[in-house]
Amino acid sequence: MKDLLFAVCLLAGLALTNSVQASEWRAVCLKLCKCEVRPWFSPSSMYNEAPTVDCNDLGLLSLPERLPSDTQVLLSQANSIAKIDSPLDYLVNLTEVDLSRNNISSLSDVYLGHLPQLLSLHLEENWLSRLHDNCLANFPNLQELYVNHNLLSLISAEAFRGLNKLLRLHLNSNQLRAIRTEWFQDLFQLEILMIGENPIARIQDMNFKPLINLHSLVLTRMNLTEIPDSALFGLDKLESVSFYDNMFPKVPQAALRQVQNLKFLDLNKNPIERIQRGDFVDMIHLKELELTKIEATNNPRLSYIHPNAFSKLPRLEVGI
Template structure:
């Protein structure tokens, strides 16, 4: 009987509890929020079907007074909540609270009670300006904290004290001006830190040293221009780093080499001008490299990406000035499969580079101004198994006879075996404005076959060769020209000349210093005749300073149709021999010079070759006659000697035969 009475009381109690709980659900879920079972993933990516209360975007000024007791996830985004005064510690299963996009300005106004089971707290897009010491002490097991897109300018040294289980911390898009190592003293389990989009002036040495388990570091949009060599030291588990949209002028290679297990590197949208030799070397675990959307990137130099045994993908796309990739830029990359180079300013892709990548499977080269000449003829020679992505967007931009045609439709036999150098117009600006005392690097790159050599000509006409180093100028082997400590005396037009055995290409840059640029000087071109012979005329000229000889032309004026000839010479040639001319013929000889102000100077002279000298003709005839007589005497002597020799041999043979006959006859018979 007692057992029956106990059972009845138990059932009545459960019914009453269910009735109260149902009442709670009706009060909250039917009138205000949505209550349902939804998929939920924990910070460690464990799946669960979680009772969820969704109060998003209802214009609430406060949370509902009473929530279902089994609530695990509470969503209250996009409301107008500024304070929370009623604790939630009665929700013993509560693991996630989302209060993003509200009007919270201080964590002291948010009293959620002691929630040891809370794993995720979202406070992004509020009005928080500071985090004070121990402000999160009621959430000792917190694994995810989102306070991004607030107004945080102050974080106390012990704001995150006790959060030794935190895995993910988002501090990005705030007003922080410095990173303090003290913040991270208790965060030794942290795996992901996002702190980009803050006006932090610089990263300090060992800033992240306590984060020994950090796997991903995001430092985007911080206007960083450099990072100390030891800034990432000790982060042995770090696998992913993003420096997206900063102001790095060059690759922070020394700092990156401290990250031993780096797998993914994002340097996209930085004003890096060159990927230089040694920038990405010996990163033995790197798998993917992103160097996209760099507005100033001109070239990837030789051995810039070297000895990366695990690298599978390189993305270098949407770089409007990237016009040159050295044939040896990518070396010892045995696992590279994908090479993304579309939407750049590339004129060509050298076959040596592709052949050096044994596992390469696909290349994206579309939306580049491909110049269909000897350098890229290998693409259509069926010598590679590499697949070119989107081939219908891979078009020839030149020469004019191929312009607009699909690269794959131009037969390799239509392209020359060797070709002139070609300097990409995107590699050099038309004009550079500098202040006195500043320095500048001008990057000139050229494709051609044979591979071209590069030198520069200064406004004064000085020729700067590779590896030359002066107080003002230095020319690197790749073609980068450094001007140091510039003054108004160095203002003017600088010209890059790329040349090989076939010819030359050139491009000029106007350098303005403190608004000063030298006015062009009206100088004339003087031609002098140094010698005239029947078949040769030797000319010389004095050219204005800072000029480049374009070509020399000569043609007959006393013969119809006129015979015309052209020779291309470089700036250091000031004397030229016109050969294979005809005697007693008048020629017009013109020298055309392109100066550094892009003007053409031209001067022409008329000159007549001399006749062949009669004296020299008689001497020639006499010499020929003497030689003929001597030859005739030698022939006669040879014939005479041969005749004497034949006579002697005949007599000798006759005597021998007579002796033999005498020996054969009987003794009583004597020869007649």
């Protein structure tokens, strides 16, 4: 009888504890955030139903102290968060954190704890000026990192050390003046790199050589006039390159010839006047080419295309 009474009391206690915790979580969600199950796609495009905490656009200065234990996606865009010192490692299912459009100026002020299960981290549209060595070491399985639209002027050589599962890296729209090959030493699984809209004066030989699985490279709006012949060497899986809105006076054919599997090439808004016969030689897989003319009256316009410029590219669609 005593054993039965003890068991009943224990169950009642557990039920009361769970009820209190659920009540606390509901209070957080009702007063601050929305908590609901939403559709979610993993970085590898796998569909899932994910318990999501939505704290977007609430004027928050910090994250809620306690969140539902089953939280998988945490959204906190468009707030005023500058610092996080309460770790989230009690959220063992947390796979995505979105802190975009906040007031974060240093990753040393963002302590999320050790989150080996985290796959996606959004930090775009903050005030980050540098990424120091090992600054992302707490997220060893990260697959997506968005640091675009910040003020990055310095990325240390080992900033991305250990991120050997990263698939997407967005560094566009910052203040970077050079690309260092050392950044990419551990990023051999990377598939997408967006690094355009930075004041980078020159691409170096073999700048991207460690990125042996890269599929898409975006180098838009960088005022590039040329790239070295070996700039794209080693990118055997590269399928898409965008040089949109640069200053190329001619097609960088020697560099592009290194990319045997290229399918999409964007040369829109470059002051290219002439397309020569050999500009796209050996690009047997090229399917789409963008060559829109520049309309500004003070810029040269595409005025000549050799009659046989595309003769060996039977499946090519050209946008001019």
